[in-house]
Amino acid sequence: xxxxxxxxxIDIPPEIKQAISSxxxxxxxxSGRVVRWxxxxxxxxxxxxxxxxxxxxxxxxxxxxxxxCAQTAPFTVSAENLGCFPNLRRPRVLWIGLxxxxxxxRLQRQVEASTARLGYAPEDKPFAPHLTIGRVREQAAxxxxxxxxSMLEQTTIASLxxxxxxxxxxxxxxxxxxxxxxxxxxxxRLKEQENK
Ligand code: 2AM
Numbered sequence: 478x479x480x481x482x483x484x485x486x487i488d489i490p491p492e493i494k495q496a497i498s499s500x501x502x503x504x505x506x507x508s509g510r511v512v513r514w515x516x517x518x519x520x521x522x523x524x525x526x527x528x529x530x531x532x533x534x535x536x537x538x539x540x541x542x543x544x545x546c547a548q549t550a551p552f553t554v555s556a557e558n559l560g561c562f563p564n565l566r567r568p569r570v571l572w573i574g575l576x577x578x579x580x581x582x583r584l585q586r587q588v589e590a591s592t593a594r595l596g597y598a599p600e601d602k603p604f605a606p607h608l609t610i611g612r613v614r615e616q617a618a619x620x621x622x623x624x625x626x627s628m629l630e631q632t633t634i635a636s637l638x639x640x641x642x643x644x645x646x647x648x649x650x651x652x653x654x655x656x657x658x659x660x661x662x663x664x665x666r667l668k669e670q671e672n673k
Contacts, residue, residue, distance in 0.1 A: 483528075484647075487645055489521060494518070497520060508611075511624070511625050515609055538647060554639065554640055555638070556638055568613050568629065572608055573607065574607055586604075642667065646663070
């Protein structure tokens with residue numbers, strides 16, 4: 478059975494990626510090796526990480542995503558500020574925060590429920606919409622973490638822009654030593670707006 482690592486995500490427009498890239502440039506430069514930075518091209522909003530799926534389940538998954546999206550009107554998201562999971566004391570994942578309308582949270586819950594019906598393990602953590610921009614290396618020394626913490630505290634991020642979400646995608650992720658390669662497998666369009 479052929480397996481692939483897959484996730485459901487929302488793309489970020491190039492101008493937002495560009496703003497993230499320029500506003501985090503000095504942080505990227507000065508943090509040295511302590512952070513594995515996400516290639517700006519690869520930044521996305523994950524709605525659901527599926528893990529290993531069988532190629533034969535692609536059709537049903539695509540139908541499920543398309544059916545949830547068909548009931549959701551397009552919505553607008555703003556990207557602003559910088560933060561980390563789980564917290565600044567123990568930074569592991571660096572992210573750009575998103576201000577989202579209830580429509581996105583609803584869509585995420587529906588995607589979660591319909592993928593659970595197809596047998597995919599539900600997420601145990603509450604949904605926290607974010608764009609991962611870097612991951613702190615496991616081997617980072619305490620003094621490197623301390624230096625990173627100071628840099629994060631000193632970095633201020635202006636608003637990074639607003640964008641309208643009209644589509645959701647199913648991606649395959651191939652993990653490579655130089656970073657993951659994401660390939661789009663299927664797409665779903667949000668509900669067409671009337672009077673537009
Ligand atoms: P995140 O960056 O929003 O945290 C593609 O691999 C995406 O799926 C990642 O960007 C990550 O989303 C999410 N992801 C990867 N591995 C995961 C895991 N083991 N559990 C949950 N989400 C994961």
